[in-house]
Amino acid sequence: MTESAHKEIKMIEKAAREFSKKVLAPERxxxxxxxxGPFFNTALEKxxxxxxxxxxxxxxxxxxxxxxxALCRVMDQICREDSSLGGIIFTNTLSQSILLETGSExxxxxxxxxxxxxxxxxxxxxxLTNPHDLTDLPKAQVKNDVFTLSGHLDYLxxxxxxxxxxxxxxxxxxxxxxxxxxxxxxxxxxxSEPIMSHGLHACPAVxxxxxxxxxxxxxxxxxxxxxxxxxxxxxxLAASAMLLGVMKGSWDEAMSYCGSRVQGGRKLKxxxxxxxxxxxxxxxxxxxxxxxERACQAVENQEKDWQNLVKAAAFHIQSAATQLVTEGIQALxxxxxxxxxxxxxxxxxxxxxxxxxxxxxxxxxxxxxxFLN
Amino acid sequence: xxxxxELNVLMDREPKFDDIMISFxxxxxxxxxxxxxxxxxxxxxxxxxxxxxxxxxxxxxxxxHETPDHLAWDYVREANKRGFYTMFIPKMFGGExxxxxxxxxxLEELSSSCGAVANIVxxxxxxxxxMFSSWNLKICNRICADVIKGQKNGEPCLLSLAMTEPDxxxxxxxxxxxxxxxxxxxxxxxxxxxxxxxxxxxxxMGHMSTWHIVHAYTDLKRGSDNTVMLAVKxxxxxxxxxxxxxxxxxxxxxASELIFKDCVIPDENVCFSKEDMAKLKRRVKDTxxxxxxxxxxxxxxxxxxxxxxTARAAFEEALDYATKTMIDGQRLVDHEWCQSLLGDxxxxxxxxxxxxxxxxxxxxxxxxxxxxxVKPMYLMNRYLPKAxxxxxxxxxxxxxxTTTVFRKICFDxxxxxxxxRVDGWGSFAKVVGTDAGIQNARLAMExxxxxxxxxxxxxxxxxxxxxxxxxxxxxxxxxxxNLFKRLVAKALPxxxxxxxxxx
Numbered sequence: 064m065t066e067s068a069h070k071e072i073k074m075i076e077k078a079a080r081e082f083s084k085k086v087l088a089p090e091r092x093x094x095x096x097x098x099x100g101p102f103f104n105t106a107l108e109k110x111x112x113x114x115x116x117x118x119x120x121x122x123x124x125x126x127x128x129x130x131x132x133a134l135c136r137v138m139d140q141i142c143r144e145d146s147s148l149g150g151i152i153f154t155n156t157l158s159q160s161i162l163l164e165t166g167s168e169x170x171x172x173x174x175x176x177x178x179x180x181x182x183x184x185x186x187x188x189x190x191l192t193n194p195h196d197l198t199d200l201p202k203a204q205v206k207n208d209v210f211t212l213s214g215h216l217d218y219l220x221x222x223x224x225x226x227x228x229x230x231x232x233x234x235x236x237x238x239x240x241x242x243x244x245x246x247x248x249x250x251x252x253x254x255s256e257p258i259m260s261h262g263l264h265a266c267p268a269v270x271x272x273x274x275x276x277x278x279x280x281x282x283x284x285x286x287x288x289x290x291x292x293x294x295x296x297x298x299x300l301a302a303s304a305m306l307l308g309v310m311k312g313s314w315d316e317a318m319s320y321c322g323s324r325v326q327g328g329r330k331l332k333x334x335x336x337x338x339x340x341x342x343x344x345x346x347x348x349x350x351x352x353x354x355x356e357r358a359c360q361a362v363e364n365q366e367k368d369w370q371n372l373v374k375a376a377a378f379h380i381q382s383a384a385t386q387l388v389t390e391g392i393q394a395l396x397x398x399x400x401x402x403x404x405x406x407x408x409x410x411x412x413x414x415x416x417x418x419x420x421x422x423x424x425x426x427x428x429x430x431x432x433x434f435l436n
Numbered sequence: 437x438x439x440x441x442e443l444n445v446l447m448d449r450e451p452k453f454d455d456i457m458i459s460f461x462x463x464x465x466x467x468x469x470x471x472x473x474x475x476x477x478x479x480x481x482x483x484x485x486x487x488x489x490x491x492x493x494x495x496x497x498x499x500x501h502e503t504p505d506h507l508a509w510d511y512v513r514e515a516n517k518r519g520f521y522t523m524f525i526p527k528m529f530g531g532e533x534x535x536x537x538x539x540x541x542x543l544e545e546l547s548s549s550c551g552a553v554a555n556i557v558x559x560x561x562x563x564x565x566x567m568f569s570s571w572n573l574k575i576c577n578r579i580c581a582d583v584i585k586g587q588k589n590g591e592p593c594l595l596s597l598a599m600t601e602p603d604x605x606x607x608x609x610x611x612x613x614x615x616x617x618x619x620x621x622x623x624x625x626x627x628x629x630x631x632x633x634x635x636x637x638x639x640x641m642g643h644m645s646t647w648h649i650v651h652a653y654t655d656l657k658r659g660s661d662n663t664v665m666l667a668v669k670x671x672x673x674x675x676x677x678x679x680x681x682x683x684x685x686x687x688x689x690x691a692s693e694l695i696f697k698d699c700v701i702p703d704e705n706v707c708f709s710k711e712d713m714a715k716l717k718r719r720v721k722d723t724x725x726x727x728x729x730x731x732x733x734x735x736x737x738x739x740x741x742x743x744x745x746t747a748r749a750a751f752e753e754a755l756d757y758a759t760k761t762m763i764d765g766q767r768l769v770d771h772e773w774c775q776s777l778l779g780d781x782x783x784x785x786x787x788x789x790x791x792x793x794x795x796x797x798x799x800x801x802x803x804x805x806x807x808x809x810v811k812p813m814y815l816m817n818r819y820l821p822k823a824x825x826x827x828x829x830x831x832x833x834x835x836x837x838t839t840t841v842f843r844k845i846c847f848d849x850x851x852x853x854x855x856x857r858v859d860g861w862g863s864f865a866k867v868v869g870t871d872a873g874i875q876n877a878r879l880a881m882e883x884x885x886x887x888x889x890x891x892x893x894x895x896x897x898x899x900x901x902x903x904x905x906x907x908x909x910x911x912x913x914x915x916x917x918n919l920f921k922r923l924v925a926k927a928l929p930x931x932x933x934x935x936x937x938x939x
Contacts, residue, residue, distance in 0.1 A: 092682075099501055099502045191886035192885065196763055196885075198762050217886070218890070258890055258892075259501065259890070259892070260889050260890060261896035261900075262889070325618060326604075326613065326617065327607060327610075327616055327617060328613070328616025328617060337913075340913070389874060389903070392907070393911060393912070393913065396606070397600065397605055397637075397638050397908065400683055400904055401682055401683060401684070407684035407903075410903065411900070414881055414899065415889050417881075418885050418888065422763075422883075423882050423885075424773060424774070424777070424883070425763060425764075425885075
């Protein structure tokens with residue numbers, strides 16, 4: 064990486080840290096109340112203004128043309144305080160990656176040019192799943208070179224707020240799925256109320272029903288899995304960076320609390336049981352940090368087998384994060400379970416981020432099969 | 437092959453037979469009728485699950501998200517109508533007299549449908565247990581009568597347990613920490629009672645309970661020797677409710693703040709004072725520790741059962757999903773790796789149930805329901821008509837002498853070994869059961885993928901609900917230490933627990 068690229072990433076990271084501390088942290092509890100409280104439009108627009116939604120978009124398409132490392136640093140900083148915004152940026156960046164993989168640069172350029180705000184710009188996608196694992200995907204029919212989609216799709220992330228979505232659907236007679244860009248404002252698309260979810264409350268999803276809704280085929284028919292796989296190979300690293308941020312946030316809050324709370328006449332940090340717990344936490348934070356950095360390096364250098372390095376890092380971090388956030392609550396005792404602190408939200412968010420891009424166990428099986436075969 | 441004296445010597449070596457083989461001893465002494473009772477209470481709970489909890493608990497959880505101040509009175513009234521708040525109260529106090537051994541199995545069933553609603557019922561018995569741990573039968577009789585009356589007139593009368601304070605969580609729950617801790621709920625002796633000032637927090641069902649069994653301290657710097665247990669009724673002057681906590685899960689069971697400001701509690705509502713403890717054979721501090729051991733051994737056994745319930749719920753949801761979901765052309769449940777995970781989850785359920793079962797036996801042999809499990813008492817309580825028992829026992833219960841006798845039996849005749857056993861097994865059941873709840877809920881979320889994060893698929897709620905069980909009734913960290921103290925360190929004379937001086 065060049066010195067100037069390094070400096071640029073540092074600046075972006077600093078902007079994300081300040082944004083996270085000043086904008087996200089103070090409103091965390093209120094923002095998490097969605098869908099039973101207001102949506103954090105202002106924070107989202109500010110993030111959009113800071114170009115967090117344009118990080119990986121090539122410069123010629125109106126983006127910042129940054130590397131995956133820049134995205135990871137931003138995700139890390141944001142998710143320390145509130146992963147919901149991280150989930151929105153993640154889903155949108157995944158959609159952008161898929162559009163790039165399908166050769167839909169002109170669509171992306173058009174989106175970037177026409178957007179007057181974040182809601183015009185974002186593209187929804189079922190980012191918690193690998194569409195290959197879904198049964199009963201919507202069906203696509205073609206007539207006069209126009210595709211129409213019918214059927215139901217569960218858990219379309221950002222589907223309630225975005226104007227367009229990438230939808231996996233099977234074209235009649237085709238076993239493998241294809242990807243379509245669909246206008247969600249179409250009267251042929253019915254969106255549910257926001258789904259009440261475990262975590263990432265302010266990164267809402269909806270269930271969607273299509274009744275002959277027009278869809279624009281992205282890339283080639285029946286190649287959806289290939290496009291998704293290519294995009295997710297890199298984006299898995301962004302999901303790992305989100306978990307890294309959650310882990311750091313949990314660790315910071317545990318340290319802060321244990322440094323001030325006194326029980327049995329001494330601070331919690333002076334109990335050796337608690338010291339062991341904090342040690343386990345910080346060890347995992349450092350390991351995850353190193354894994355993300357090393358995986359970024361492998362991607363940037365296009366090292367042989369970089370995809371497997373990214374996956375291995377992701378599996379490790381997923382497992383470590385869910386354990387760490389559980390201990391993060393324990394370190395605070397009763398208050399860790401309450402919304403006054405951030406730990407309970409991190410506990411829930413980590414569980415949700417873990418599911419991104421599909422079932423962990425299925426992914427793990429596919430991971431090992433490539434070695435076995 | 438081996439002489440009797442040799443056998444006794446060998447069985448008295450660590451690990452002592454009596455410490456680790458609780459069920460072998462207990463089963464031989466257990467009245468046969470308890471088995472039938474277990475089936476009955478499980479059936480009652482399953483019916484409630486099918487008719488009330490399963491159809492409504494997700495909607496209730498959603499409502500609590502939407503309007504956090506909502507109080508789930510519908511569920512409390514329904515539980516009250518079905519006699520859940522009186523069923524485990526002994527007949528001599530007017531209750532239905534189901535054996536307390538059966539409580540944990542009842543709560544596991546409820547928890548397998550909803551951890552929060554299980555608490556709506558279970559927390560009441562936590563208050564009951566705390567009250568009974570004073571063995572002040574006069575007060576027990578009076579307050580139980582209120583509970584019975586509440587069932588009859590449809591106005592639920594619940595009890596809560598109030599220990600935790602803003603700056604004293606662990607400090608307020610362990611005698612070992614009281615004198616170096618930050619206790620703040622002060623009880624000043626005044627003519628005719630105590631004047632209480634201070635706050636209690638995280639009191640489960642506080643806002644919905646009528647009677648609160650409260651620990652306060654006549655000397656805040658020496659709480660271990662100066663604890664007083666009081667029964668405070670809703671509406672008492674100087675007592676009010678503060679905020680309800682905003683919890684991650686178990687939302688239908690409020691965690692309340694109780695505020696005492698110059699609140700005078702009359703002598704008739706003093707369950708157990710320092711002066712009462714001084715009449716017993718142990719030092720006041722040690723008797724106080726016995727009280728805690730009675731409470732925790734029973735309540736932690738039940739919390740273990742709550743954990744098993746959620747572990748089971750997570751398993752059942754994952755199993756249901758796996759049988760209905762196709763992956764790579766095969767049902768998920770037909771994938772060997774998934775079968776292995778489900779097997780592991782089922783193992784967690786079975787193991788943790790065994791843990792609380794064993795702890796229950798310890799309670800029956802040495803703990804809070806020891807007296808009721810003695811066969812003559814059991815048979816009387818179970819088979820004689822309630823009216824007859826009540827008519828016969830009531831005059832005795834209101835005598836100070838009866839309380840004195842019961843305290844002599846339950847405190848002075850309880851050996852140190854018995855205290856260690858019952859308290860240690862309670863911690864064991866709590867840690868094993870609640871860790872199983874979290875492990876299974878996490879595994880279920882992983883198996884279910886994106887479906888698992890949806891509130892309408894239940895399993896994410898199970899994970900949220902499960903987490904609290906690892907925290908309350910003493911964090912699992914404290915319980916691991918207590919387990920070590922009660923069952924291991926007792927045989928290590930030079931080893932102190934809860935008194936580390938970490939350099």
